[in-house]
Amino acid sequence: MKNKSMFIGAIVGGLLLAGCSKQSEPTADSAAPAAEKRLVTVGSDLTFPPYEYLKDGVPSGVSVEIMEKIAEVDGSYKADWVDTRWANLIPGLKGEKYDILFSSMYITPERLEQIDMIPYYKTDxxxxxxxxxxxxxxxxxxxxxxxxxxxxxxxxxxxxxxxxxxxxxxxxxxxxxxxxxxxxxxxxxxxxxxxxxxxxxxxxxxxxxxxxxxxxxxxTSTEQFFPTVGGIGIRKGDTETYKLVEEGLNRIKASGEYEEILTAYGLKAPTEEDIAAVMNK
Missing domain, CATH: 3.40.190.10 (Periplasmic binding protein-like II)
Known part of the structure; x- marks a missing residue:
């Protein structure tokens, strides 16, 4: 299963009025500092290219790109990536160390008993x-x-x-x-x-x-075996984060950006039948 900028305040409009004897009063909009985006902590094992890995110390890969787009279309938060090893992911999410798991985690019945998952890719x-x-x-x-x-x-x-x-x-x-x-x-x-x-x-x-x-x-393998669907992990009962991620994912699907990212990495989106098979629906 593992960035970012702050807004710069507006330039005071009165400085543009050179030669005036009286400086313009700053407007309410220009005087107010830009709101800082809140952080959403994302746990990931950043050792798993091409899904999630560190490139020159920066989180990269298909999972990272999708999560960043999900946060971007919402606009109110940004992802704070935490690199950890695989065994720490689910315990860390359940212990509220992370808000989200985005670490190319396969959806299995055993995992669905512990966490909620949102499907986002298919592989074998x-x-x-x-x-x-x-x-x-x-x-x-x-x-x-x-x-x-x-x-x-x-x-x-x-x-x-x-x-x-x-x-x-x-x-x-x-x-x-x-x-x-x-x-x-x-x-x-x-x-x-x-x-x-x-x-x-x-x-x-x-x-x-x-x-x-x-x-x-x-x-050397030519046979397809154990086809499966990977998902984003959300703590059980955390409906707010679940909706935040699900709605963002749906928006980048509608814009075509989701498909573009998967295609660039040679991956496919799961079908409704694929999702039903792993989610027991």
Whole structure:
């Protein structure tokens, strides 16, 4: 799942009247300081390109761009990004450390029991190997017996264990050897260091890794599996923040900006059927 400016006061109009013996009185509008926007705290694991990451110390990525647009169209607040690790996100939201979670968090029944979520993108899984690897897994059935790296505490870990039990062990094949890491970049480093054979991660994240590490890693998966929808997390009972985010998201959808951002990152908006499937509606 992790900026901003203040308004400058108006120039006193009387200074423009050079040569006048009497300076003009400032108007009420020019004398009043501009209202400062309130901060809305956004918790995010800013280690997950292209969704959310730090670029030269500045929060960047698709999730960041969408959140910034949502705040911009409202105009009354701005996002205050807090970088934290994945395991801290939901506890931090429930403990009121953050107002919003915007960290490419997959919508699952377990998470919906703890927080409310607003859907905003659709994705699936890709498999990454070293460029010189003899392994070329196309889908989940090709993972049996392999050493697979995943992010700790994520849906990827849950899915990998499910594949190991249902696709491999239940069919008389070797179980996956699953190794977990704190962040996606750490998992990729483990792949490069030969600590794991395959990285199991979000499709857009693996595409970004393949692009950024050209000649070192490659995506080999061709099957679509575990398609899912990601959502924005809101604390249960916080209807004010929920409406604030939902209305802003609907406005940038109507303007076309939402679709433009997703397209720029190779992502798609979830359909009504996709949303219904994950939200149990």
């Amino acid at each position: 899984i890709s498999l990454l190997v070293r460029h010189d690897s003899k392994l070329a897994p196309k889908g989940p059935n090709d993972l049996c017996g392999a050493v697979v790296g995943v992010m700790k505490g994520t849906a990827f870990s849950t899915q990998a264990h499910e594949i190991s039990a249902k696709n491999c062990v239940a069919n008389g094949k070797k179980a996956l050897m699953i190794r977990e890491f704190e962040t996606s970049p750490q998992t990729t480093q483990a792949l490069l260091a030969h600590a794991v054979e395959i990285q199991y991660d979000d499709a857009a994240v693996m595409k970004a890794a393949e692009t950024n590490l050209a000649g070192k890693v490659k995506i």
